Amino acid sequence: MRTLDHASDTDLIRAFQNGDTGAFETLIYRYKDKVFTSILFFVKDNYLAEDLFQDVFIKIIDTLKNKRYTEEGKFLPWALRIAHNLCVDYFRKVKRTPTIRTNDNQDIFEILQISEDGPDSKIMQGQSHERVRQMLDLLPEEQREIIVLRHYANMSFKEIALITNCSINTALGRMRYGLINLRKMMIEKQIAL
Numbered sequence: 001m002r003t004l005d006h007a008s009d010t011d012l013i014r015a016f017q018n019g020d021t022g023a024f025e026t027l028i029y030r031y032k033d034k035v036f037t038s039i040l041f042f043v044k045d046n047y048l049a050e051d052l053f054q055d056v057f058i059k060i061i062d063t064l065k066n067k068r069y070t071e072e073g074k075f076l077p078w079a080l081r082i083a084h085n086l087c088v089d090y091f092r093k094v095k096r097t098p099t100i101r102t103n104d105n106q107d108i109f110e111i112l113q114i115s116e117d118g119p120d121s122k123i124m125q126g127q128s129h130e131r132v133r134q135m136l137d138l139l140p141e142e143q144r145e146i147i148v149l150r151h152y153a154n155m156s157f158k159e160i161a162l163i164t165n166c167s168i169n170t171a172l173g174r175m176r177y178g179l180i181n182l183r184k185m186m187i188e189k190q191i192a193l
Helices: 009-017 021-043 046-065 074-093 117-137 139-151 157-164 167-190
Strands: none
Touching: 009 021, 009 074, 021 046, 021 074, 021 157, 046 074, 074 157, 117 139, 117 157, 117 167, 139 157, 139 167, 157 167
């Protein structure tokens, strides 16, 4: 007998639509870190990210319960597209751009659960992550967004293009220019990671 942990996303969605709330809990557990991380990178505020994270899953629940979900792709890209759209809607509503902070209350790399060997490597890794975070904040929003979705959410360029409403070539170009700009910053500031 298959357990819910080994079920496919499609099987979990069907089970949830048939009344199995445990199936939805499995989906949330499977993807919560990637969805939350993506939101946090966009809004740069832990409390706001938590609110938007809840809104994403409320919207997902409503869509699944009303059987409006169409399997055009995988569940994760669809969930990330909802998260991205809610972030954009939020900033349109308040008519401002995201606040750039480098001293977040919660370290994004703790959410990503990056392994650490010892106290020295933990300190060095923390400093490297802070430098990367600061450099990412200096990139144009379109470039930063593509890099975050590619490297932190492990999305394909096809999935990124769907979420950001651009062509695959545009996504690739933004990634390329983002990486070029990061390299320039590292050279100019003589940063070694």
